Amino acid sequence: MRDKVIISCAVTGAVHTPTMSDALPITPEQIAAQSIEAARAGAAIVHLHARNPADGRPTPDPDVYAQFIPTIETNTDAVINITTGGAPGMSIQDRLSAAARFKPEVCSLNMGSINFALHHIAGRYSSWKHPWEKAWIEGSDDSVFRNSFRDIRLILETLTVDGAKFEHECYDVGHLYNLAHFVDAGLVKPPFFIQMVFGILGGIGADLDNLVFMKRTADRLFGSENFQWSVLAAGKFQMPFITQSVLMGGHVRVGLEDSLLLGRGRLATSNAEQVEKAARIVRELGKEPATPNEARALLGLKGRVRAAA
Template sequence: MTRKVIITCAITGSVHTPSMSPHLPITPDEIARQAIDAANAGASILHLHARDPKTGFPAPDPDLFMEFLSRINDATDAVINISTGGGMNMNVRDRIRAAANAAPEMASLNMGTMNFGLFPALASRSEWKHGWEPEFLESSRDFVFKNTFSDIETILADLGDANGTRFEFECYDVGHLYTLSHFVERGLIKGPLFIQFVLGVLGGIGADPDNLRHLKLTADKLFGDQYQFSVLGAGRHQMPLATLSAELGGNVRVGLEDNLYLAKGELAPDNASQVRKIREILDGMGLEIATPDEARVALGLKGADKVAF
């Protein structure tokens, strides 16, 4: 494929809580509508979590996912990417239930165990819609996201081998690239690889442009030309690091999972607004946007007709 940029949009996630933005999609209907709008705005890949529709708490229930997956699939040709990162309340079996049930073209896969600190967000407000929100954020002070070598092997077998699902390998630090290389060397992961460099999450590598360059240099050394990369910049780092990713030959990720704002002090009204903003930046750089089918070819995906929704 001629060099074109793949836009991923992460619709809701499990990090931000409902009190942080009235525009964060919570219900299956909200998630479906915002995902469809993001695809219509130019996102080729839609990265999806589910939430309890009454409380907004991150939820692993496959039935909740199925309430929006079919709607999105019927309305768009976007690649569906289901999270296996889940939320802090979930073990690895919980985290893969929805993807195992839906057999999507893609699923995310965090490449290591790490501290995952959300508690600094407590300083941003004193009133909350739901009692679980401050407790959830505070609990991250003593939380370790567990994805051991055994957990990764389980996900690769139960999703990749069983369903033909390919992965967005989320690398929050340089060591995660070496873990990915380990699995490639064992033959458990085959190219083309799609690596998501994640910068700016407390517990992972900092959101510094030099860190992004180092991640890319390391990936070049380990994987040569057998990978594509994208960049997730947390919070206010979203657009600057996405722009740098495009400059370095990579792809981009936006969405309310990663950043609630469109500009300083301005909440994004929806996910599509962030997709449109990064498209304007990419257009200004003279770069073309990949269609979903072009993304499928570039990433070696099985096709939307082979999913279970």
């Protein structure tokens, strides 16, 4: 298992907007189809958000999730990972609603509040497909993505009773210390899964020294035997950083939530295209993409449970 690399695919997210890429899946049918293709390309985990199918706006509505989760489960053995981050501005109750209903094997969990901003890219677009998009992007200069200690505790206590494990998203080194607080409190137990996030404006920068520092800090706080770790990086940093993660013994996350690109100046045509490239990188470096069941074993997951109707 030391030579197995878990590839996660974050299929749509809540920050990129329909104008930015025609490949970004919006409708339940598109999200299901791209998730299935990503799993067949080598993704062991699919990380899921939902969008309003009419205009692509992020939605926490479990009834929208219900239009694609059963299809993904029927057609793949992938580990389902439902966001509890949702989108900036959603209430904590909204952010919990889909995960509480579907009781997935994994839920994402942001380990601290950040200024999550994309306002600096608004000028790249002269027109927008939907009226909400421009204000959504430009307004991120005044947006705080809230994840208080009370919020994190509520998510842990609500979902742990159903056997969920968490993709602990750490956007800065302080988030590792926040995770250590909950480990010390007994609310997070090994083996746990740390997703180190680089290159978001408001979080730690996409410098390789920062990756080394984050990993070294995690080792010191938790002991390397107690956690699995993965790397994602925004935009143009995506592929270089996942390559470095594999070289250092970590796992990787790709997907159109994190980057719309396949390479410098080239938009990806699908999530599967990014997964295929990640799988090639993994194999070129002498390792193999983990199967969903291998990912379950590495992360100590409860196993597949059918989605709620």
